[in-house]
Amino acid sequence: MQHRNERVYLETSRHRISGLLTLARDGYRSRVSDLLNASERDFISLTDCVVELIGHDGPGTRHDFIAVSRRHIVFAIPESGDGPPESAPADPPADPPDAA
Numbered sequence: 352m353q354h355r356n357e358r359v360y361l362e363t364s365r366h367r368i369s370g371l372l373t374l375a376r377d378g379y380r381s382r383v384s385d386l387l388n389a390s391e392r393d394f395i396s397l398t399d400c401v402v403e404l405i406g407h408d409g410p411g412t413r414h415d416f417i418a419v420s421r422r423h424i425v426f427a428i429p430e431s432g433d434g435p436p437e438s439a440p441a442d443p444p445a446d447p448p449d450a451a
Contacts, residue, residue, distance in 0.1 A: 361427050362426050
C-alpha cells in the first residue's frame with residue numbers, strides 16, 4: 352500500500368499539536384476523518400510534531416514522534432483542507448433601505 356503524509360493540527364483540552372499524519376495514498380483510510388473515526392484505533396500517531404500548551408506563552412516543544420489519544424482530541428484540521436474547494440467570495444449584502 353502506498354502512503355502519503357498530511358500535516359494536521361490537533362487540539363485537546365490542554366494542548367495544540369501540529370504534526371505529520373501518515374495516510375493511505377487513496378481509497379480506504381486516505382482521509383484524516385477516516386483515521387479519527389476508526390474505532391479499533393485508540394491512538395493517532397504523528398511525526399515531526401510541535402506541542403504547545405494552551406494558555407501559555409512561549410514556543411512549543413518539538414518531538415520526532417507523538418501518539419495522541421483519539422478520545423482526547425477536541426478537533427482536527429488538515430493543513431490542505433478535508434472539504435470541498437473554496438469558491439469565490441460572494442458580494443456583500445446590499446444595505447437595507449432606510450425606514451421612514
